Amino acid sequence: MNFSKRNRNKIFCIGLNKTGTTTIEKTFKDFNYSLGVQRDGELLINDWYKRDFKAIIKLCKTAEAFQDVPFSLPFTYSVLDQCFPNAKFILSVRDNSDQWYSSLTNFHSKLWGNGIDPPTIQQLKEANYHYKGYAYEVNRMLFDTPEDDPYNKDILIRYYQNHNENVMEYFRAKPEKLLVINVSIKDDYKRLCEFLNKTPLHETFPWENKTS
Template sequence: MIFKRKVQKSKVFCVGLNKTGTTSLEKEMMDFGYSVGNQMDGTRLTNDWKKREFSRIIKLAKTADFFQDAPFSYPFTYVIMDHFFPKSKFILTIRDNSEQWTDSLTKFHSKLWGDGKNPLSKEELLNAPGIYPGFRYDVIKSLFDVTDDDLYNKRVLRNYYNQHNNNVKEYFRHRPNDLLILNISKPTAYIELCDFLNEKPRKTTFSWENKTADIKK
């Protein structure tokens, strides 16, 4: 009997913000045979990240090949992952521009927890389901420098998006082979991903998952 040895996958971290196609990327990574980290376990470590305590986040990162969203999409985490998991690869998922991302995030949250039209109020965000009461509110306040009466301030969110992306690009500026900047809406995005991961293409384009427009109130 001949046993085939499982090919070891490189560890890959998606460091793009939520609502940049991370769910679609996760699906493709699973199709490539990557084991995917438990997203809920990652979300539960948000308070660790807020205190810059990375020990449990590092422990979680040892459990699979691919991770995305909280807390891996938060500032600073990619620096720690790069240090503790050398030779890993990083993918920065992006939208066409900061305004598109801001509108997508705001509408997505409104459709999930509000009236589907207007930005969420403090009360709506406090009442949104999460791992503990008020969790969604705490995340917004810890990530964005916003006031309670304007939690989805467009200028603040656009600046956050641009700053995050610029910081990631600057960190990997002299290591272009370790970072892929990926806009999954581009016709060439899927092939770019395959080339970056040295994977054989199974199709030609991405399937866009978790679109805001697909959520029904």
């Protein structure tokens, strides 16, 4: 990929995991955006936790569009906005907080638990995603939950609500930079295309990784 293409205006999907981010990534692919490597981003979780954004900014220079960790995490969007003043941001949301919580816990249960209940701390420690213990470290970094209740519903729902509210408050004075969408709403696909200045290729979102 040539240098000029890597340095076009950036697009960041900053919705939390399990808000349709993979579907949005599919839309990016349809429009031939170069995509950041998700694994490379996820492995920068410790940099994010230390609020050291140098490696994250460096990663942003490798492609045009990005989604999921660490771009979906608190604080990151404000740093990206300062470093890439022409960037656009997409906040993906679910119908309601309970729907997001159920989707997240169901997904993590299939990955690391018993397929029914949210994973325990011990199951997270034993999970081998990127490396053994990664899932545990991320849970501890992101959620202020008790060790014996790592998926406490009230705390996680508050995390989801706070993230969405903080994003919208941050962009309150520059609404042209932020689009809030729900991929389950048919017309939001056209709104996303307009936001990206692209001609729609479908009637609605091309679903990817749909779980619940």
